[in-house]
Structure formats: C-alpha cells, structure tokens
C-alpha cells in the first residue's frame with residue numbers, strides 16, 4: 001500500500017488501512033461485491049466533507065465517484081464489473097470539513113472468479129502424504145507469475161525448493177463438500193530462466209483425517225489427497241501456463257504420518273518411491289476464490305526454561321500456553337528417534353497430557369545422520385510444555401523455537417490497568433483468541449476436538465471484535481455456516497464446518513449455539529459498521545430464525561447444551577448442562593435472534609422480513625413472560641443465567657425484581673455459577689460495585705482464580721485445575737478455551753466504557769461510560785476502531801479521578817461520566833478531572 005500525504009498549508013491528513021472486504025491488498029480473494037474502507041488520521045478536520053473513490057485497470061480509469069459526500073469510510077460498495085485474474089488499483093481522496101485533504105492508494109487482484117480451470121485434479125493414487133511435482137523450462141526470466149491452486153486435505157507449495165508463501169495449513173479448513181477454497185500466490189520472484197520445479201506437498205488435514213472426538217463420527221470429505229493448480233508466467237510478452245495434468249509425478253515425502261490430533265512422524269532417510277499421478281474427481285464442492293485470511297506463524301518464542309521433572313523427564317517450558325509447533329535442528333546418528341510430546345500442564349511437577357483425551361499430540365523424527373531443521377507441516381499443538389525424548393544431553397533450550405500459528409489478524413485492542421491480575425487475564429484472553437482463531441474459531445487447540453463450535457464462537461464474538469479485526473475471519477466462518485444451513489433447512493449445526501456426520505447424521509439446532517447465525521453478523525455490524533457485511537449475512541439470520549420458528553417443540557427437538565458448564569447443579573457435579581430451564585433459553589434466544597434479524601432486515605430495507613421478525617419477537621417475549629414469570633414479575637425458575645439473560649435482552653417485566661433475584665442468588669451461592677450463556681453478560685447486569693467485587697475475586701470459581709494458579713490462557717471450566725494445579729476430576733479440561741474470556745468485552749465496554757452504538761455502528765458514534773474502581777488504580781485502553789484510534793483512560797490521582805478520551809476523525813462519543821454528567825465529544829482529546837468523590841472539574845477539552 002502506498003500512502004501519499006498531501007499538504008494544504010500546514011495541514012496534513014493521513015489515510016491508512018485501505019481495505020477491500022476488510023482485507024489488505026487482497027490477492028485472489030472472492031471479491032464479488034467489493035467493499036472499500038479506509039481510516040483518516042492526523043487531521044485538524046473533524047469529519048469528512050467529501051471523498052472521491054477511483055478504480056483503475058492498466059492505468060485506465062474504470063470508476064470515478066467524483067468528489068461527493070456519500071462515500072463511507074466504514075465500507076462503500078462500488079458497482080464494478082471485475083475480470084478474473086486482474087490487478088486493479090484504487091485510490092481514495094478525502095476532503096475534511098477543515099479544508100485539508102489527503103489521498104492514498106492501494107490495490108486488489110482478482111482470482112479465477114469461477115472461470116474454467118486449465119489444471120485438472122490430480123492425485124498420487126492411494127499414496128498418503130506424498131509430493132506432487134513437475135519440472136519445466138522457461139526460456140526467459142518472468143516479468144510476473146501467479147499460481148492459482150488448491151490441495152486436499154492440506155498442502156504446501158514449494159518452487160525451486162523455497163516455500164511459495166509464508167501461509168501455512170492451506171487451503172484452510174472449511175465445508176469442502178460445498179466449496180473448496182483456491183489460493184493465488186505471486187510467485188514471480190521464485191522462478192528463473194531455465195529449469196524450474198514445482199512441488200505440492202500433501203497430507204490429510206480434516207479432509208481425510210480423523211476429526212471429532214469419537215472416531216466413528218469422523219467425516220471424510222475425500223478419501224485421498226489431491227491437488228489442482230495452474231501457474232501462469234508472463235515473460236517477454238508471452239504467457240506460459242503450467243497446469244496440473246497427467247504429466248506430473250508423485251514421490252514419497254519424509255512424512256510417514258500426519259494427523260491434526262496426533263501430530264506427525266517424519267523419516268527423512270526413508271527410501272523414496274515415485275510414480276505417475278492420476279487424474280481424479282474428488283467428491284467435493286466447486287472451486288471458489290478464497291475467503292480465509294492467511295494462517296501464518298505470527299510470532300516466535302524461545303523456551304523460558306528447561307526442567308528435569310521428579311520423574312526424570314526433560315521438559316521445555318515455553319512460559320506461555322501457545323498454539324503452533326516447535327522448530328529445532330534435528331541431529332543424531334542415523335536411526336535415532338527424537339520425539340516431542342506436547343502438553344499444557346505439569347502435575348506434581350511432572351509432564352502431563354491427561355486432558356488431551358485420544359489426541360497423541362506428538363512429533364517424531366527419525367534421524368538420517370545429517371542435521372536438518374525439523375518442524376511439522378500439517379499438524380499443530382496446544383502446549384506450554386514439551387517433553388523431549390531421544391535428544392542428546394545436555395539439551396540446549398536455545399535450539400528450540402516456538403512458532404505461534406494463528407489467522408493473521410490485526411490486534412486492535414489493548415488494555416493496561418494498575419492491577420497485575422487483570423492485566424494477565426486480558427493477556428490470557430488474547431492468547432486464547434490467537435490460539436483458537438486458526439482459520440476457524442475453534443473451541444480448543446489441543447485435544448481431539450478443535451472444532452468450530454458455534455456456541456463458543458457466539459459468546460466470544462464481542463470480545464473478539466474488540467481484540468482483533470475479525471471482519472474477514474468471521475465472513476469466511478459465516479459463509480461456511482450458510483453452506484451448512486442450506487443443507488439443513490436453515491438449521492445451524494453444532495460445529496461449522498460440520499465435519500462429523502458419518503455415523504450419527506446431522507446434529508444441530510442447539511439453543512445459544514445455532515444463534516451464532518444471528519449474533520455474529522450483528523456483532524460485526526456493531527463493531528465495523530459496514531452494511532455489506534450485514535447484507536451478506538442476512539440469509540444466515542433469516543434461515544435460522546425460520547428454522548427455530550417452525551420448531552414448536554424446539555426444547556425437545558434436538559440435543560441442547562443449555563448454559564454449558566454452569567456450576568448451578570452442585571448436587572450433580574458431572575452434569576454439564578446447567579440448571580437454567582431449556583424452554584426458557586429457547587424462548588430467550590428465539591426472541592434475541594428474531595429481534596436482531598428484524599433490526600438487520602429493517603436497516604437493509606427488507607420490510608416484509610423485518611415485520612415477520614418483529615411479530616415473532618413479540619410473540620416469544622409474551623410467551624416467555626407468561627410461562628416463566630409469575631404475575632408479580634418474578635422469574636419462576638431463577639438461576640443466575642436466567643436472570644442475566646432476561647435483563648440483558650430486555651425480557652424481564654420488572655427489571656428491579658429480576659435484578660434483585662440475581663443478587664440474591666449470588667449471595668446464596670456465594671459466587672458466580674454461570675456457564676457459557678450467562679457469563680458474557682453477568683457483570684453488565686450487576687451494579688458497578690458488585691460487578692467489580694466479582695471480577696476481582698480470586699477464589700474458585702472466578703476469572704482471577706485461574707490467573708492466581710498461573711494460567712496463561714483461559715480455561716474451559718471454572719474449576720479445570722485444583723488448587724494443587726492438577727486437572728480436576730470433571731474430565732474435559734482444556735486450558736485454552738476462550739468462552740469465559742468473553743469477560744473482556746466488559747473490560748472494554750464497561751471498565752473502559754467503550755461501546756459501539758447500534759444507531760451509528762462502527763464507532764461512528766459510541767458510548768463512553770467508564771466504570772472506574774480504585775482497586776485497579778488506572779486503566780488505559782486503546783482501540784483501533786474502524787474510524788481510527790480511540791483511547792479511553794482513567795486514573796485515580798491526588799486531585800481526584802482523571803479521565804481522558806481520544807475520539808478519532810469522523811466519530812463522536814456520547815459520554816456518561818462517573819459523576820453523572822453527560823457529554824457529547826467530537827474528534828480530539830478530552831480530559832476531565834473529577835475531584836473528591838467524582839465532582840465536576842473539566843480542565844481541558
């Protein structure tokens with residue numbers, strides 16, 4: 001991206017973050033309806049007066065909006081007729097209301113856009129984990145080259161021995177039976193005049209591998225590995241195409257075994273075999289241009305220490321529960337076996353993998369006598385500790401590098417406070433998001449699961465959108481969800497993609513899980529304010545709403561998870577479905593989804609759908625009030641979660657009464673008991689002081705209990721580990737499960753007070769209602785919103801409570817200060833001092 005700064009007298013305006021469909025300089029993505037966005041900063045202007053969008057192809061202007069008032073920096077769709085495999089430049093000019101202006105430009109390039117492929121699908125017969133290869137000559141050095149390709153299960157492309165891209169785990173994980181994502185890479189710099197070689201390494205991934213915890217559940221999209229691709233090279237004014245066809249060959253790779261759950265076994269000295277490839281027709285959906293943002297090694301970490309455990313094990317401690325793999329120099333005499341086993345916890349000081357269920361989570365390397373760099377290609381691990389076997393003693397921890405693998409998303413939010421425990425909690429949430437945002441929002445990264453559980457994704461989406469720019473990431477997830485919904489009459493499966501239906505058939509429709517279809521699109525709308533996102537996802541919302549509406553017996557129509565892992569059934573500790581009544585939950589969420597669908601439809605001018613959704617929502621509300629509240633307005637079967645949902649969704653006929661019920665339940669149990677569904681909104685529905693009290697508790701169950709026990713990610717259960725640091729007897733204890741990390745949305749939205757306003761989403765207007773507490777000392781939040789950087793800070797100082805808010809260009813804040821004052825704040829920095837117990841006292845603005 002080129003950024004141009006234009007001077008207008010002394011004024012400078014900076015335009016950055018140029019995005020198309022929320023992707024930076026997208027190459028080969030599905031851009032059927034491109035939406036353009038950008039950020040203006042470093043300007044004395046408060047808002048945009050006019051803007052001009054232009055799109056060029058080969059230097060020719062294809063589109064010019066002229067300098068007009070309507071372009072929206074949050075997302076503007078342009079009526080473009082794009083061609084396949086074509087690069088476009090685009091530029092935006094902005095004139096501010098202060099008279100300054102700026103201009104910036106970027107590019108995007110289309111993929112194959114559904115045009116026929118010259119390449120054919122090829123496979124190495126039944127050979128697993130093979131390399132498909134082809135040598136060819138180029139008469140001239142290329143001026144440019146692109147490769148369009150994909151492979152199943154997972155693939156890596158090498159050109160002349162070098163990786164063609166820094167992406168890993170391509171082509172991503174999705175509903176391959178409905179569509180297969182094709183990638184485009186710019187490979188010009190890797191090709192040379194003369195002899196060249198293409199190599200496509202393949203392994204099973206979820207497409208042919210075990211996926212889901214009961215082996216008989218596994219869904220096999222395609223029983224063999226295969227690939228399709230075409231390389232297009234431009235040289236000396238001529239185009240050369242090298243496509244996959246019968247002329248390709250296969251050879252064995254050093255990978256003997258590869259599985260997502262079990263890891264990989266490498267034998268570089270293995271005797272190589274080769275053969276001719278076969279043409280094939282894999283039983284998968286059509287090829288489409290990709291939607292997935294790239295998955296990459298986003299960070300590297302060195303081990304923090306080397307431990308010799310009481311059992312005599314040699315264990316590396318990465319100092320952080322992370323997701324990815326280790327890279328190390330593998331050395332040893334021929335035939336020596338080096339093995340790494342990955343785990344999340346030490347129990348009694350010893351390596352433990354007690355929570356991994358059937359996942360072997362290992363990496364094995366058989367030395368061939370030569371030193372080589374080792375790391376897995378197609379598997380990943382969730383780990384803090386690595387048990388080393390077969391290595392020469394003494395082991396040098398500096399030999400090992402932890403590669404943190406994640407979807408490569410911009411981290412947009414951060415908070416620092418004067419409370420070390422809260423800071424660690426916030427870091428843990430970010431680490432759990434990094435680790436579980438791996439093309440699919442997964443429940444956990446380590447055991448035999450790692451699936452796109454819809455309920456987890458739904459409850460965490462608000463937090464996720466504060467922490468990172470998730471628009472493109474969720475767009476892909478929701479596209480898969482819609483594919484699954486189309487197969488299932490609108491129903492949403494438990495996991496997306498639904499790669500687990502071989503023996504049991506379709507499973508879905510769970511309350512609070514299926515509602516991901518409406519909650520995530522609405523959350524994207526609130527955080528990013530781009531109508532095109534809502535438009536794209538309205539079909540998910542409508543289909544799910546109608547499916548639920550047709551289920552008169554929804555509570556008994558399928559298996560529900562309820563308020564999953566709630567602690568409100570102490571008499572039945574093994575029971576995972578909390579005590580909150582399922583029919584109550586069904587009415588709450590049916591209301592919630594219909595309400596959101598109605599609002600989205602109204603905004604998009606879909607009047608009939610908006611009316612239908614409004615009628616349904618009213619009907620659910622009435623039923624809920626009639627069936628679950630007594631005539632005095634009290635909840636008949638109160639649980640903490642029931643109260644929280646009724647309050648948060650505006651369903652309680654008497655807010656005060658329900659609020660009192662919630663507080664008395666908390667007093668009775670002495671702690672929180674909420675599960676996945678109640679936890680995200682619990683603090684928001686408590687009076688400020690009580691919310692803080694709960695937040696800062698360190699006994700079990702609480703957020704800081706796990707921090708106190710040294711957690712570096714969020715646990716699946718409130719009580720996943722005992723005080724002694726051993727796995728509790730409950731079973732199913734992931735230590736990297738983001739659902740309870742949904743508390744971070746309270747820290748951004750209430751502690752720091754930054755909440756998007758549904759009337760003007762994307763932080764065009766936002767709430768600023770900070771809720772400071774002396775026990776935290778200070779809080780400093782920075783949020784790179786889609787309009788630019790917002791900073792919200794408070795600090796208890798001698799002269800009183802100091803507050804500061806920075807509002808970006810094009811945005812306004814509706815503030816409610818802790819002293820009750822309401823303020824409307826435009827772009828710029830605003831400071832307040834509230835002396836004594838929050839008096840007045842603005843010092844500058």
Ligand code: BGC
Nearest residue numbers: 443444449453455456561564
């Ligand atoms: C997953 C959860 C998920 C749940 C649903 C578990 O196995 O790890 O996070 O939402 O099942 O019951």
